[in-house]
Amino acid sequence: MNTLTDVEWNAFALPANLADGHAYHDMHVAFMEIMKNLERIWSEADKITPPRMALDFKNSFSRLIKSPSLMPHTHYKICPSASNSIDLIAAFLHGKNIRTVLVEPTFDNLALLLQRRGVTVDSVSEDNLRHHLVDGNFDSIPAIKTAEAVFIVSPNNPTGYTLSLQEFKTLVAYCKRTEKLLVVDNSFRFFNRQGYDDYQVLLESGVNFIAFEDTGKTWPTQDLKASLIIYSDTVKVFFESLYNEIYLCVSNFVLHLFSHLFDATSAVGLKSVLWDVVDSNRALLRETLQGSVLRISETSKYSLLSVEWLDCRLTGLTDIEFCKALATSGLGILPGRNFHWESSAHCSNHFNVRISLLKKGSDFKRAMILLSGFLNTWSPSAAGTSLGHH
Secondary structure, three states, X not given: XXXXXXXXXXXXXXXXXXXXXXXXXOOOHHHHHHHHOHHHHHHHHOOOOHHHHHHHHHHHXXXXXXXXXXXXXXXXXXXXXXHHHHXXXXXXXXXXXXXXXXXXXXXXXXXXXXXXXXXOEEEEEHHHHHHHHHHOOHHHOHHHHOOOEEEEEOOOOOOOOOOOHHHHHHHHHHHHHOOOEEEEEOOXXXXXXXXXXXXXXXXXHOOOEEEEOXXXXXXXXXXXXXXXXXEOOOOHHHHHHHHHHXXXXXXXXXXXXXXXXXXXXXXXXXXXXXXXXXXXXXXHHHHHXXXXXXXXXXHHOOOOOOEEEEEOHHHOOOHHHHHHHHHHOOEEOEEOHHHOOOOOOOHHHOOEEEEEOOEOHHHHHHHXXXXXXXXXXXXXXXXXXXXXXX
């Protein structure tokens, strides 16, 4: 079975591509002055030492997420991408022989990277995790009770589920009490519109943790990226030894560019820079889907994420069949079963697809025309199949 990244790569060749969740939307007017001054930013970056640039990047990021507690924290590194961060964390987990429980559904490369590094990975369903975030009785979930590390994604890709402050505190308190390492994927942090200072919670609790960030889901920088990794003192020595085996530093130019983008975003606000684009494209998608056989998944009706999690059951096709049929019309999207990285073979996980929203306005409108045309000519009988044998 192809990985989700395989499908995303192939979708680049199609006339319309809503497969990958990277930020390929129009550059906001607030960033135009920055784009005009890239030569100056390059020249400035050339005069700053990498340690100072990394500190400036971290502090600009801290201001943007309104986390004064992160500002003085000294245990951090920066990777060129979030996938690099995941791989480094996987090397740490394997090196310490830490059994890990990872939420599903979530993007398959998290599990793939952990498994490739030799980490023992068990799964916990998002529904099960959500249920116990209320009562805090995580020991009733065998995979969590036996794990030495709990790996969560918040907001979660693809469903959009986001831990509230109280839920996050409940999980942190549990991990602290049971001496488990908490790993937090914050790649989609900027789509949480009820943000809170999660680093304050982590640092004040004394829990063992590693958290990482991602710029690639937010700013349309043609895949120039940087991924900040924050960790507790207990993790520092071994984690930094692994980092130093692979990286010296990240490009000063990239970090300086993002520091400018962070500051401009802080000045204008995430609503204008990001949320309005997501809301506009989500509204257009949902308008396109009205009365069709493609529905919003029940778990994601209130999602604010930059992707939409859909149910294709009424088409009479599985997720893979639906994606292939849609690709023949020129539109690329993702099949859902791969997000169920542990239980992808279960038939119940074969009827979701994911559509990305953070694309250029003209590209997204063209994609909606293709999707509308496909759905308007579609009927379950056209599938040449039935749900019965899947």
